[in-house]
Amino acid sequence: MRELELYFGPQHLGMVGNFSITLKVEGDRILEATANPGYLHRGFEKLMEYRTWIQNFPMVCRINVIEPDSMEMVYAMAVEKLAKIEVPERANYIRAIVLELARVGSHLFGLWAYANMLGFDTVAQWAMYHRDLVLDLFEELVGGRVYHIYIWPGGVRRDFPEGFKDKIVTTLHAIGGCVPDYDATFFENRLFYERAKGIGKVTREEAKEMGATGQVLRATGMKYDIRKVEPYAAYDKVPWEVPTREDGDAFSRIWIVRDEMIESVHMIFKLLDKMPEGEVYNRIPNPFKWNIPKGEAYVRVESSRGELGLYLVSNGEDKPYRVHFRTPSYPHGLTVLEKALKNASIADVGNTMISLYVVAPEIDR
Amino acid sequence: MQSAKLKINKGSIFNPFKAIRFLFKKPKTLRYPFESKEPALRYRGFHLNDWDKCTGCGNCADICPNEAITMVEIPEIKPKPEEGIKNERPQLDYGRCCFCGLCVDICPPGCLRLSRDYFHIHFDTDTFVFIPKDEKTDEEHFLPEEKYSILQASLAHRKKDNEGFTSDLGYSLFEPERVPMPQVSPEERKLSFIEQVIGYSKEEAKKEASRCLECKLCEEACPAHLKISDYIRAIYEDKSDESLRKIFEDNPIPSICGRVCMKYCEEACSLSIRGEAVAVRWLKRFVADSIEDYKATLELKPAKPTGKQIAVIGAGPGGLSVAYFLRLKGHEVTVFDSLPGGGGMMRIGPPLYRLPLEAIDKDVNYLSSLGVEFKFSTTVGKDIRFEDIQKDYDAVYLGIGTTSSRSTRVKNTDKAVLALPFLSENKIGRQFKVGKEIIVIGGGNVAMDVAREALRLQHMQYPGEKVITKTVSLEDWNELPATEEEIEDGKAEGIQLNPAWGPKEVKLDETGEVKGLLCMKVKSVFDEQGRFSPTFYEEKEMFLEGDMVIEAIGQGADFSFLPENLMKKLEFTERRKVKVDEHGETSIPKVFAGGDIVNLNLDAVTAIADAKVAAEGIDKLLG
Numbered sequence A: 001m002r003e004l005e006l007y008f009g010p011q012h013l014g015m016v017g018n019f020s021i022t023l024k025v026e027g028d029r030i031l032e033a034t035a036n037p038g039y040l041h042r043g044f045e046k047l048m049e050y051r052t053w054i055q056n057f058p059m060v061c062r063i064n065v066i067e068p069d070s071m072e073m074v075y076a077m078a079v080e081k082l083a084k085i086e087v088p089e090r091a092n093y094i095r096a097i098v099l100e101l102a103r104v105g106s107h108l109f110g111l112w113a114y115a116n117m118l119g120f121d122t123v124a125q126w127a128m129y130h131r132d133l134v135l136d137l138f139e140e141l142v143g144g145r146v147y148h149i150y151i152w153p154g155g156v157r158r159d160f161p162e163g164f165k166d167k168i169v170t171t172l173h174a175i176g177g178c179v180p181d182y183d184a185t186f187f188e189n190r191l192f193y194e195r196a197k198g199i200g201k202v203t204r205e206e207a208k209e210m211g212a213t214g215q216v217l218r219a220t221g222m223k224y225d226i227r228k229v230e231p232y233a234a235y236d237k238v239p240w241e242v243p244t245r246e247d248g249d250a251f252s253r254i255w256i257v258r259d260e261m262i263e264s265v266h267m268i269f270k271l272l273d274k275m276p277e278g279e280v281y282n283r284i285p286n287p288f289k290w291n292i293p294k295g296e297a298y299v300r301v302e303s304s305r306g307e308l309g310l311y312l313v314s315n316g317e318d319k320p321y322r323v324h325f326r327t328p329s330y331p332h333g334l335t336v337l338e339k340a341l342k343n344a345s346i347a348d349v350g351n352t353m354i355s356l357y358v359v360a361p362e363i364d365r
Numbered sequence B: 001m002q003s004a005k006l007k008i009n010k011g012s013i014f015n016p017f018k019a020i021r022f023l024f025k026k027p028k029t030l031r032y033p034f035e036s037k038e039p040a041l042r043y044r045g046f047h048l049n050d051w052d053k054c055t056g057c058g059n060c061a062d063i064c065p066n067e068a069i070t071m072v073e074i075p076e077i078k079p080k081p082e083e084g085i086k087n088e089r090p091q092l093d094y095g096r097c098c099f100c101g102l103c104v105d106i107c108p109p110g111c112l113r114l115s116r117d118y119f120h121i122h123f124d125t126d127t128f129v130f131i132p133k134d135e136k137t138d139e140e141h142f143l144p145e146e147k148y149s150i151l152q153a154s155l156a157h158r159k160k161d162n163e164g165f166t167s168d169l170g171y172s173l174f175e176p177e178r179v180p181m182p183q184v185s186p187e188e189r190k191l192s193f194i195e196q197v198i199g200y201s202k203e204e205a206k207k208e209a210s211r212c213l214e215c216k217l218c219e220e221a222c223p224a225h226l227k228i229s230d231y232i233r234a235i236y237e238d239k240s241d242e243s244l245r246k247i248f249e250d251n252p253i254p255s256i257c258g259r260v261c262m263k264y265c266e267e268a269c270s271l272s273i274r275g276e277a278v279a280v281r282w283l284k285r286f287v288a289d290s291i292e293d294y295k296a297t298l299e300l301k302p303a304k305p306t307g308k309q310i311a312v313i314g315a316g317p318g319g320l321s322v323a324y325f326l327r328l329k330g331h332e333v334t335v336f337d338s339l340p341g342g343g344g345m346m347r348i349g350p351p352l353y354r355l356p357l358e359a360i361d362k363d364v365n366y367l368s369s370l371g372v373e374f375k376f377s378t379t380v381g382k383d384i385r386f387e388d389i390q391k392d393y394d395a396v397y398l399g400i401g402t403t404s405s406r407s408t409r410v411k412n413t414d415k416a417v418l419a420l421p422f423l424s425e426n427k428i429g430r431q432f433k434v435g436k437e438i439i440v441i442g443g444g445n446v447a448m449d450v451a452r453e454a455l456r457l458q459h460m461q462y463p464g465e466k467v468i469t470k471t472v473s474l475e476d477w478n479e480l481p482a483t484e485e486e487i488e489d490g491k492a493e494g495i496q497l498n499p500a501w502g503p504k505e506v507k508l509d510e511t512g513e514v515k516g517l518l519c520m521k522v523k524s525v526f527d528e529q530g531r532f533s534p535t536f537y538e539e540k541e542m543f544l545e546g547d548m549v550i551e552a553i554g555q556g557a558d559f560s561f562l563p564e565n566l567m568k569k570l571e572f573t574e575r576r577k578v579k580v581d582e583h584g585e586t587s588i589p590k591v592f593a594g595g596d597i598v599n600l601n602l603d604a605v606t607a608i609a610d611a612k613v614a615a616e617g618i619d620k621l622l623g
Helices: A044-048 A057-063 A068-083 A089-118 A121-142 A164-176 A179-187 A190-196 A204-209 A214-218 A250-274 A329-341 A346-355 A360-364 B015-024 B059-063 B102-106 B202-209 B217-221 B228-236 B240-248 B254-260 B264-268 B280-290 B294-298 B317-328 B357-369 B386-392 B419-428 B445-461 B484-493 B564-569 B604-622
Strands: A003-008 A020-026 A029-036 A295-303 A306-314 A320-326 B047-049 B069-073 B088-093 B112-114 B309-313 B332-336 B373-375 B395-398 B437-441 B468-473 B496-499 B501-508 B514-526 B532-545 B548-551 B591-593
Touching: A020 A329, A020 A346, A029 A329, A029 A346, A044 A057, A044 A320, A057 A068, A068 A089, A068 A295, A068 A306, A089 A121, A089 A164, A089 A190, A089 A250, A089 A295, A089 A346, A121 A164, A121 A179, A164 A250, A179 A250, A179 B015, A190 A250, A190 A346, A204 A214, A204 A329, A214 A250, A214 A306, A214 A329, A250 A346, A329 A346, A329 A360, B047 B088, B059 B069, B059 B102, B102 B112, B202 B228, B202 B280, B217 B228, B217 B264, B228 B240, B228 B280, B240 B254, B240 B280, B240 B294, B254 B280, B254 B357, B254 B604, B264 B280, B280 B357, B294 B357, B309 B317, B309 B386, B317 B332, B317 B357, B317 B395, B317 B604, B357 B373, B395 B604, B419 B445, B419 B548, B437 B445, B437 B514, B445 B468, B445 B484, B445 B548, B468 B501, B484 B496, B501 B532, B514 B548, B591 B604
Parallel strands: B309 B332, B309 B395, B332 B373, B395 B591, B437 B468, B437 B548, B468 B496
Antiparallel strands: A003 A020, A020 A029, A295 A306, A306 A320, B047 B112, B069 B088, B501 B514, B514 B532
């Protein structure tokens, strides 16, 4: 049979984001897949070298549109580590709550993309609507729906507004109340099972070898979560579970997304109960005279897609000397994807890619 | 959380049809724009700026990560440098703005806020560049609910009272509180002339210096335009020597000014609006005190000798400064002063607890090491004739200050003591014999100096006994001319203030000794034009007991050293000040003047500013 080269994306219905894959196919079977990043390269890491420590704070969130909070968190943590800034206890709780809310919002967005791709339009619409409810919460807390610009070095930018705790609980109950609907229409649906089972399979060894983290790794049965391995914010203050599955395929990964959302919601309730009163911000030095002592730091958080790391170097000046992000989509979208697509059928490209939760802006930065 | 929960095999292909029931429910989506959704209270939308509160400091433009803010000059606004107000206001480019709100968190007056508006519909992209105002300053474009239509929403069609993300001092990017200055407690300091202010340590100074936002409003407010933000930055960077060099570019007496400057800079400091101003004066003092040897640090050398000779009459701040600037230009400068040391009014006026003599001598000695010749204890008009000076020197600078105290001239004031003789006697070391109950007439800084000094003398002369010092002033609490700091410190030491009372008569007992002051209630101090013209309720009287009265109501200049023919030539302004041209030259050729005899601000830094002008003028004149 004749070999063909096909271009999948960036203008392709099955593609989410500015990303493309070149497929070498024989009939319906993919012989080789080559991921093409670079459509969304904005040069953030370089731009950050030209901005002061505080000016980078509204910038980092833009690297990942879907879940800006973990970006802000990782930057704040790195700066705090270099400049030796303490964070008040209440701010740690607020940070954890915000990060978990962001995880729920991000997972709902992922569910929208996945369900949409499979043709489950109803579920996709629900997920988008419920994500909007989470964004409403963010709007009230931080003043912005998408770019939150909230977690900054020294704590968080404002305390909870009045009655915000209750609002979180009400909203999460509203979303949680729909879990049976989601299950009936999607997760326990035979069609989803048939379409996702065994698709994009990665073994645990392969996943580890390729640097996969997050759901991709946990779907192979490995209990690995930075929030447990190296707890930050208030993740060590309340009990919670890391959901895992064994099969390493798209089906397991999407189920983990579901379980994680539920776990996050429970965690938020526990954090809200335990949250102390007090300050939420230790004032940072005057931003026009803020030189951070010479040094380097690597910090990492568990974003909704896996390990997000930041390597930050200060030369003792008012701007970073070097910034480098380790984003989870990078290995997922390049190496894991190429591996998982080998011998797959063309119809499963979108399925595999979206189940790997690849977010193009993270790859390119 | 494990697969045990999975029920897939039981799952039916008909499961999705359960979703059909949603067809009969009310949709969750909004029918926009017919159904609108209010943005949250903290929403970060378009900017609002209260022009009346905005100082034009430009911190918003400096912090903006996208350079979306430019400060533009607004011709309608009158700049008021002394109040720290520029005629610039921020202009936003919404093609660049990312609505992060850092500008809001850095805004010192808190006038820049974000609204909950987020619509701008226009065919012209130039309209994205916009100078924000708010409903207080722009009624035309901020409309009440009934006049607002979402279909016309734009930057020029906005809702009134629609504030979103606003400034909160608890989360501001600047530090509103200053590093407290260590001071000797009122109980301890009132017993002696120990210097009240201890001075910052290196760490404290660095921390205080780090608060400065470098908006430079202070530099415009300072009469001598010192490069304040530069020298404060140098302190922050641990470079005291660099800082001292910056100060000496405009001010040769930092040790004096660092203690007693009237600190116009701090009045204008943008941080003072909602917090405490940067302690500019104390930081200058820190630099002056931390450097032992000015000469080794500054490495300043006079220019090539010009052979020109200049006489400076009066070694006060103005005289010292003019001598310094001219000496650096290579001229020979001789300073005459009737006192035994330099400093002029600084030597006799400010009490020792505010300005010790060593601090003055440190500055004066440095000038003398530069080659300025000082002739102390030399009274012009008595020890040397003014005409001779005029003849022997190429130019003369009059920095004589206001050295004669005025009296209220109410009945029996011949029994009262005048402020300046009182202060200067004590300063030179001959303690004035004080009474146990002293009444000081006056409400200005000199009156506070006199009162606080008198209190110390009482404690020293009558240890353990009950002593009282009180002041009487025409001005009421809210208009007292003394600085708040002086009033608070005085009150803490136990001075009793009686504002809004005017002296009527000094009462004497049978032996002719002072027994008290009869006062009358003040109706108003100033007339409608704002001129000093007090009126009283003659019938509302109060008698203050006391065995000593000191008058501290102001000073005048003493021109008795000028020969009659020159005095006639010397022109004065309407406010009885010496008239000078833009180079500081008086109506007598080659005679320049500055300081208290020229301007209405009676303080050191203004005298320095005058000296800078006159030094340039003299240098130009001599070519």
